[in-house]
Amino acid sequence: AGISIGMVSEGERYVLLTDIIGEEDFHGDMDFKVAGTTNGITGIQLDMKARGIVQSRVVESLEQARKARGVILDAMTAVIDTPREELSEFAPRMLTIKIDPDKIGKVIGPGGKMIKKIQEETEATIDIEDDGTIFIACKGPGGQAALEKIKGITEDAEIGKTYAGKIVSIRDFGAFVEILPGTEGLCHVSELSMDYVENVDDVCKVGDEMEVKVIGIDDQGKVKVSRKAVLDPNWNPPPPRARSGGRPRGGGGRGR
Incomplete structure (x- = not known):
């Protein structure tokens, strides 16, 4: 959870404001955003209009943010006390896959035909970087489906598979x-x-x-x-027969 602490000051006089609104941000001297959990702080952002801030006010702001964050976390816990095991089907997802840059053309297809087809079938949005990094944005299971299609397009056949x-x-x-x-x-x-x-x-x-x-x-x-x-899992392909002159037969034996 996160909270914003503002400050309005005049000379040595000041007041710290919790969860400031736009007008307080506009006329105030500070916007101190603090995010974290019950165990501590995970991120901060400090915007100052004043020329500086003394350490004691920073400490006071962090303590005020801690108390406010606790109130928010208690309210959240009252609704859901443990994280969901799975994301909601409506939650946005971002998936990433890295492919050989030489295979980008296969994913895009002639005139963009392949990538358009994948996006239409999965309702996902696909962005491809020059280094082969592919970002897949979606809601629901469509992203994973798009990922599997891209893997299939860029996968190389393996002997024995x-x-x-x-x-x-x-x-x-x-x-x-x-x-x-x-x-x-x-x-x-x-x-x-x-x-x-x-x-x-x-x-x-x-x-x-x-x-x-x-x-x-x-x-x-x-x-x-x-x-x-x-x-027959125990079957093994026969060794290639030699041509006249001792050269091995090639071409996979396409003729009969």
């Missing part, structure tokens, strides 16, 4: 699964099932949700995923 993805396209050699916003991984037809798969359409369709594990990321950032690795 399982993702709940969605099939976004199908080819004769496998299915492309969106494991993170804007990040797709190829699940080769040989990685779709523990059984032989002749047609990818027999296992999945566009729009289907599928759990997959990342089993490889090449130098160009292309991601390889496997459904087999999810179906």
Whole structure:
């Protein structure tokens, strides 16, 4: 709680005022704001119009502020004696996240499309600094939802991690699964099932949700995923076969 102590003085005569109003502040010589708890002071601000103030008046002001603060705290305790375990759903919140500055463009999107979409869906206000610091202001759960969306957009795929993805396209050699916003991984037809798969359409369709594990990321950032690795935790991807001349096979085996 906080209280403002004012002072009106003339020569050696003075009076200290508790909880001053605008007129007293305008005509007075001091505005001494003191905030704190029952245990002590947490912050002060002193505005003076007089040329100075003697120590005894500072001590007297602090004591007067302590007594007034106690009255306010007692009134507050009578209404609620312990802090709420959770913030009210109507309380404003400010969340912060730091991302790689090189990924700011992914969060903003072409013409601001992505950031506008996040703000519309979560009713949060998002501000991005050049150093990658993102401030999310909101009321209610929308801020956390916006934070999770930004994490998803800027997250990098990790080898060995399982993702709940969605099939976004199908080819004769496998299915492309969106494991993170804007990040797709190829699940080769040989990685779709523990059984032989002749047609990818027999296992999945566009729009289907599928759990997959990342089993490889090449130098160009292309991601390889496997459904087999999810179906059988003990399964391990086979080592790459060598081309003629002893060079390893690359490209994730997209051809059949």
